[in-house]
Amino acid sequence: MREIRYVDALNKAIREEMIRDGNIFLIGEDIGPLGGTFGVYKDLFREFGEKRVRQTPISESAIIGTAVGAAMTGLRPIAEIMYIDFITTAMDQVINQAAKLSFMSGGNVQMPLVIRTQQGPGTREAAQHSQNLEAWFVHTPGLKVVMPSSPYDAKGLLKSSIRDNSPVIFIEHRLLYFKKGSVPEGEWLVPLGEAEVKKEGNDITVVATSLMVHQALEAAEILSKEISVEVIDPRTLVPLDIEKVIASVKKTGRILILHEAPVRGGIGAEFVRQVTEKAFDYLDSPPRVLGGLNTPIPFSPPLENACVPQVEDIVGMVKEIVKEK
Amino acid sequence: MREIRYVDALNKAIREEMIRDGNIFLIGEDIGPLGGTFGVYKDLFREFGEKRVRQTPISESAIIGTAVGAAMTGLRPIAEIMYIDFITTAMDQVINQAAKLSFMSGGNVQMPLVIRTQQGPGTREAAQHSQNLEAWFVHTPGLKVVMPSSPYDAKGLLKSSIRDNSPVIFIEHRLLYFKKGSVPEGEWLVPLGEAEVKKEGNDITVVATSLMVHQALEAAEILSKEISVEVIDPRTLVPLDIEKVIASVKKTGRILILHEAPVRGGIGAEFVRQVTEKAFDYLDSPPRVLGGLNTPIPFSPPLENACVPQVEDIVGMVKEIVKEK
Amino acid sequence: MDINRERLIGMLKTMYKIRLFEERAKKLYKAGMMAGNFLGALHSYIGQEAIAVGACSCLKKDDYVVSTHRGHGHAIAKGGDIKRILAELQGKETGYSRGRGGSMHLFDLKIGLLGGNGIVGAGLPIAIGAAFSSQYKKTSQVTVCFFGDGAATQGTFHESLNIASLWKLPVVFICENNLYAVTTPASETIATPNVGERASAYGIPGKVIDGNDVLLVSATVEEAVKRTRTGKGPTLIECRTYRWDPHCFVITETRPKEEIEEWKAKDPIPRFERKLVEEKIINQEEIERMKSEVIKEMDAAEKFAQESPLPSVETFKEEVCAK
Amino acid sequence: MDINRERLIGMLKTMYKIRLFEERAKKLYKAGMMAGNFLGALHSYIGQEAIAVGACSCLKKDDYVVSTHRGHGHAIAKGGDIKRILAELQGKETGYSRGRGGSMHLFDLKIGLLGGNGIVGAGLPIAIGAAFSSQYKKTSQVTVCFFGDGAATQGTFHESLNIASLWKLPVVFICENNLYAVTTPASETIATPNVGERASAYGIPGKVIDGNDVLLVSATVEEAVKRTRTGKGPTLIECRTYRWDPHCFVITETRPKEEIEEWKAKDPIPRFERKLVEEKIINQEEIERMKSEVIKEMDAAEKFAQESPLPSVETFKEEVCAK
Numbered sequence A, B: 001m002r003e004i005r006y007v008d009a010l011n012k013a014i015r016e017e018m019i020r021d022g023n024i025f026l027i028g029e030d031i032g033p034l035g036g037t038f039g040v041y042k043d044l045f046r047e048f049g050e051k052r053v054r055q056t057p058i059s060e061s062a063i064i065g066t067a068v069g070a071a072m073t074g075l076r077p078i079a080e081i082m083y084i085d086f087i088t089t090a091m092d093q094v095i096n097q098a099a100k101l102s103f104m105s106g107g108n109v110q111m112p113l114v115i116r117t118q119q120g121p122g123t124r125e126a127a128q129h130s131q132n133l134e135a136w137f138v139h140t141p142g143l144k145v146v147m148p149s150s151p152y153d154a155k156g157l158l159k160s161s162i163r164d165n166s167p168v169i170f171i172e173h174r175l176l177y178f179k180k181g182s183v184p185e186g187e188w189l190v191p192l193g194e195a196e197v198k199k200e201g202n203d204i205t206v207v208a209t210s211l212m213v214h215q216a217l218e219a220a221e222i223l224s225k226e227i228s229v230e231v232i233d234p235r236t237l238v239p240l241d242i243e244k245v246i247a248s249v250k251k252t253g254r255i256l257i258l259h260e261a262p263v264r265g266g267i268g269a270e271f272v273r274q275v276t277e278k279a280f281d282y283l284d285s286p287p288r289v290l291g292g293l294n295t296p297i298p299f300s301p302p303l304e305n306a307c308v309p310q311v312e313d314i315v316g317m318v319k320e321i322v323k324e325k
Numbered sequence C, D: 001m002d003i004n005r006e007r008l009i010g011m012l013k014t015m016y017k018i019r020l021f022e023e024r025a026k027k028l029y030k031a032g033m034m035a036g037n038f039l040g041a042l043h044s045y046i047g048q049e050a051i052a053v054g055a056c057s058c059l060k061k062d063d064y065v066v067s068t069h070r071g072h073g074h075a076i077a078k079g080g081d082i083k084r085i086l087a088e089l090q091g092k093e094t095g096y097s098r099g100r101g102g103s104m105h106l107f108d109l110k111i112g113l114l115g116g117n118g119i120v121g122a123g124l125p126i127a128i129g130a131a132f133s134s135q136y137k138k139t140s141q142v143t144v145c146f147f148g149d150g151a152a153t154q155g156t157f158h159e160s161l162n163i164a165s166l167w168k169l170p171v172v173f174i175c176e177n178n179l180y181a182v183t184t185p186a187s188e189t190i191a192t193p194n195v196g197e198r199a200s201a202y203g204i205p206g207k208v209i210d211g212n213d214v215l216l217v218s219a220t221v222e223e224a225v226k227r228t229r230t231g232k233g234p235t236l237i238e239c240r241t242y243r244w245d246p247h248c249f250v251i252t253e254t255r256p257k258e259e260i261e262e263w264k265a266k267d268p269i270p271r272f273e274r275k276l277v278e279e280k281i282i283n284q285e286e287i288e289r290m291k292s293e294v295i296k297e298m299d300a301a302e303k304f305a306q307e308s309p310l311p312s313v314e315t316f317k318e319e320v321c322a323k
């Protein structure tokens, strides 16, 4: 199978869907001739023109608001927020409008809207360009939350998100854009709400999304002689395929959840809640979360690195958990 | 001791602090002659004038931004957001500015800022006026999060918050404003980061904040003949006095966390994470969370009531947990 | 008057409908018969009827209206069914939003009603989106976006007017300046004497008009609608007006009594009625007949709402769990 | 010229300082010696020097400056120490923000530098707050708030200018219109030809000036500062200018070559220099001496930054855990 980059997989997904459905349009900053800051929209402006690739002023509330109004009246917008950190300037439109209006109208209006954004530390851009905010959206009823880790998932999940009739927040990772992976030709989808076992194992379940899947797989590889690690990527946090996670924990008896966001109040805690509720008797040791330190992300490289789980931290933590009891 | 209402306790705290420190000022909507929508600022405009009680246009970003700029330059603002739902229009200033600038400046600036707001369903105002959003702020490094349940705590915690040099989000509950409780005269504080056992018990630990403390106590009362419930109010979610919770769980072996916000990704999960990590071997049954349904809050009273834990739900859940194993 | 007789009479009737609806709603609210009356998210439109009616009289059925927290008048003027509005206010399953939304959230896509909003200023970007849709699909639909003086100081006002102008979107912005946001006077919140004149900052036409003159409102909006239907972009119209009731029914009245009385004397309904009588478009008898028709409609709506079932908690829970 | 000689020479020197600093920073960046050069949060101020220098030449040490993501020029013009700026860009403990903030977040309360910002438009409300502080404490401090053409379309622009006007806050808004926000031309983002003329929407004076003329900038800002120091409220000044480099060093250049060349020909430094030479305020020899002083300072800064330690991870972790 051919190998393409995550960024190109996203580009293909959007292009294919735009060809399929004339009601899809793109809205966001610098998405015209530049093709978006990271190139996800490369050449789409040339192909589809400014009608369907709508470059905006720096007005995030209006970007999401325009998408909301357009979605309510029959279009299928894909709105880009350049960095997830900037979504803070549009939260009302995301949370009170996009997520709620279909419900509040008693189903009178629909909201087929995708908000594409990217997040994560690791690029020395400091605290206002490095947050991982998925937990906020997981806690917001009415939104679906998607976090692809591979080019294959990126393409298949983005197509599913675009076809979904609910608002979806589609969160990419800056450090994944240029990673390659195999992506078959032709028409296929990855459904929302289906976790994938990225690597089978028997001693411990490691749950990770986005960039952390790669760190988890690296750690699993390093540990492979001593510990058999199962790596599960939920791929979508809402809807969540908790069954696959539970099944894995029932097999391994141990679970570690990884994320870059601060541990406190992060999605790891939500996994712990569900796992302890549903598989308490299968647990050989307490479920653990390895995530970010409880601090804004610092600029300086060694400090930044210290703030988010590194492969060696994961290796260490897995060993610690497996040794317990 | 004299009994006063929660709203009046807040009023007294602010008034006393404003007399003590001339750098404290109030900023927000309708806080002038009206004294705030719920009367927290009653008579303060008359006493302190428009210099220190600054009524604004409906511009939440500017309200918080003004407070941020003022705090950085030596004042001690108390900014009001009328309903927590409206903070979505000011999230950048709360999250990227107030919470981070002291850190990002390497300590060069301080941020002694209190954001006062109120939240909760129960008043038939629908989904854009009924959210409980504490989980977002707990997940934001750099903020302190306070949620008083009684007039005593309201007064003591607000005074501590005002004197703190970090940004504090102080979350009140609309349904508590007119509840009375005893509040001693004179000068005293309730420190941030100190949980309180609101009722002692041996069979199960119930953790609750804000309005839910009252529901928990009512449930405990109903159950008192059969089950001995310990009710703990952390009072501040950040900093969190997890030790007191752990100590209680070590005694009871069981824990239920209550909140009105949706269970998914709520603060209950964070308690479960910490408790399983720190007291796994003491748990006789899986920690449980009883919280809101996973939906925007509906307007219609029976639907709204069904969305958040009612006393009878708590009673039922406690029985269920204690029966387990 | 270059508007036809039927339309004029329709306008008067709609003004009565709004007035009497709001009076009925207030009565029911005060009798404890509204779902929302614990804290009173009930915002009366009385006094401002000329604006909704004047503006909506220029619109076709499939044109869009973006409304506010004070939205009953907009819904009725756009052709909303008062039975379903009242049912919604009582949290009934037969309400426009099946009891999920309540007073501030009336939606009916069939008549282009895109909802009120509980967040001040949130409607403006949504209106841009609806207008963008029509432009994209090359329909000739127009979007009318209502908002208050209070909303004019939200950042969304700026972002939306700027984009609407840049993209020449088919939208008409109508600022209902009733001089107050809750208890805060517009003079304390808007740095210029008028909102309408801010239009120049976006390179679009701006008007400041008497919002209690329904004919002036309709003529002004008519022109703006024509302009924007033919691709010439948005207009900002500020209508000066006044609400008779307090912000909502739990907020203490803080406005001077004399001011309220002064404005009550400028009641837009008798003013329009007198004009129609003078011009012999309607006579007293017809007016009485019209009023009693409206009252009958109101009685029927009350009965309908009253007899309608509350939503089923079981069904609701199933719906939520299915998600 | 009614500015004294010393100040004029100081201005020229500061312009050189900024220019040479940015060139040095770029060189180090391209050599992989900056902390932030993975994705390049390094925004060059070259071409815009006249604005920071002209504006800050009107300020006292305790006046406040609110800066942006493109903030090195503001920091230097306000009297920032280039050693500590460069150290910050390299993520060193000796940097202004102890390596916590980086290029976009330079703070020094001692010289009134209230930080850059990574969020476009976020500085405006913060500037309002600083100005409010001075008004509250009855100091005569003024706040200068820099922002780009891109920031002028954020909602915060509207909210802040409105409040500044209402409250007559001691603030001067300086929009550095360099014609682009990243790759998006200002003509596609601002519905009117100028940002400056939007001032009328807030009832404050507005100016649109050549931002490459340091004397014009300083004269215009001087007037605004005087006005606002005496309680007459804010002014909005739009300075038309151009940045020579791409938005930052990882964004592809999309602007027409000819346009870039055209603007390079309008370089504010030789323009000012010529004027000073003509007016015999400085001669060529003094200029050369000045430049070599600046280069020496730059070398010292580079050495200082290079030799400074990175922050200690252990100490940092302890700090975090203590919270």
Ligand SMILES: Cc1ncc(C[n+]2csc(CCOP(=O)(O)OP(=O)(O)O)c2C)c(N)n1
Pocket: B029, B058, B060, B082, B086, B089, C069, C070, C118, C119, C120, C121, C147, C148, C149, C150, C151, C152, C178, C180, C181, C182, C247
């Ligand atoms: C973002 C936001 N801030 C505050 C409120 C609370 N609030 C509800 S209505 C209102 C006043 C609105 O004034 P205006 O826009 O003039 O409309 P009016 O009520 O006068 O019709 C306020 C402050 C809100 N709903 N949303």
Ligand SMILES: Cc1ncc(C[n+]2csc(CCOP(=O)(O)OP(=O)(O)O)c2C)c(N)n1
Pocket: A029, A058, A060, A082, A086, A089, D069, D070, D118, D119, D120, D121, D147, D148, D149, D150, D151, D152, D178, D180, D181, D182, D247
């Ligand atoms: C709220 C927000 N949206 C988008 C960005 C990404 N971004 C960084 S700088 C910039 C352009 C800013 O343009 P302008 O204000 O004109 O300043 P300039 O870069 O031209 O100096 C953008 C879009 C951001 N940092 N913050």
Ligand SMILES: [Mg+2]
Pocket: C148, C149, C150, C176, C177, C178, C179, C180, C181, C182
């Ligand atoms: Mg008003």
Ligand SMILES: [Mg+2]
Pocket: D148, D149, D150, D176, D177, D178, D179, D180, D181, D182
């Ligand atoms: Mg620019």
